[in-house]
Amino acid sequence: MRLSKEQAARNRQHIIDTASRLCRERGIDGVGVADLMKEAGFTHGGFYNHFASKEALAAEACGAAFEGALSGLMEALGQGRGGSGAALSQYVQQYLTPTHRDDPSGGCPMAALAVDAGRQAEEVQAAYATGLEAVVSVFARQLAQQKAEAKGGDAASREHAMRLVSEMVGALVLARAVADANPALSEEILSASRRPFSKQEPRARKG
């Protein structure tokens, strides 16, 4: 039953990617080793051939989720039309949609793992912190570029990036929290934060 090194490495990565999705959907403590391995197409005994512990896997899964999110972010910013400002606007608008809200397993790890990470061991938290720092710095660079284009200087871009990321993550997390129980409120939360980035989405008429 021994596999080639290449196949073993591919299987290992497949387990990490599966965990990355499942953990975002159900939370780290909501994913059992047996569950995970079954979902990945294996029996659970082989888990410890790849990982020292569930915690070690969780840290790798968290890192993998951020890798995916970052490459998505870079791609979105790279192909933006009409200047860097437009690209960021488009990214933020797409982030704050019901589609993203309803897809935690494929969506933003900052939002899906936020509360979890604070309760996990430092190994997981470190992966989260590295990913968050990377996202913030990409946002800051983009905002600085945008401000330079607008001849406004790059002052405080990092602080601006922090606040923007906080609002995006907060809105997504709150929208998810009430999505089933109060869909109208959930949609309202998303659109409130989305509107400032949209030229086609005017504020609802005053009652």
Add this chain to the structure above:
Amino acid sequence: MRLSKEQAARNRQHIIDTASRLCRERGIDGVGVADLMKEAGFTHGGFYNHFASKEALAAEACGAAFEGALSGLMEALGQGRGGSGAALSQYVQQYLTPTHRDDPSGGCPMAALAVDAGRQAEEVQAAYATGLEAVVSVFARQLAQQKAEAKGGDAASREHAMRLVSEMVGALVLARAVADANPALSEEILSASRRPFSKQEPRARKG
């Protein structure tokens, strides 16, 4: 061993309050029925004399956490000095402190239960949604009052409230996620969102 109705009701409330703290700290799935009852000073068997299920308890605990948070919010807004704007500013600044960050069990349920609520049954999510709606409407009323004082009209106060709550919750949740692994980043997240509400906290000098 039968207790008076009053004592039984007090014990029940004590269990709910204990659960409210523990769930915010460890997450709903992180609190066992036996754990909880022991922490409250009872043996675990009696749990089902008070609650139909752990889920029912979780919903009551979530509701109780929001009750406490709301009364804290009302109190803070009621005793604000220098107009309603100052009171809200003070509340937001205190919300975004390391002290609050490091006290999830006594702190904001929106932040502590956000990701959890999205994964829980509708009973819990409904309690969360009710609480969130109440917080947002208190914020909106306060912002409307503040804008009226500044003769700016009350336009879009609710939308403004939504965005503010999203940013506050996002910042707190992100700050907690990286508090151990990257304390400097954690503090930076809080101060970025806190500064606009503070007159005494100027932006750090440009590098």
Add this chain to the structure above:
DNA sequence: TGTACATCAGTGAACGCGCGTTCACTGATGTAC
């Protein structure tokens, strides 16, 4: 008001179940000669 009995909050043992982890085993791959 006094007595007899039903109620029910709390106790602690027990239930089946799934958890993370360990283990002996299999057999194709990788390596030493």
Add this chain to the structure above:
DNA sequence: TGTACATCAGTGAACGCGCGTTCACTGATGTAC
């Protein structure tokens, strides 16, 4: 290049443990007469 053996990814049973929930029991409270 060919043979002999060590390696190790995957299997599936088993481990101790804690989970949510149920149960028979206790005895003071609440109630009916």
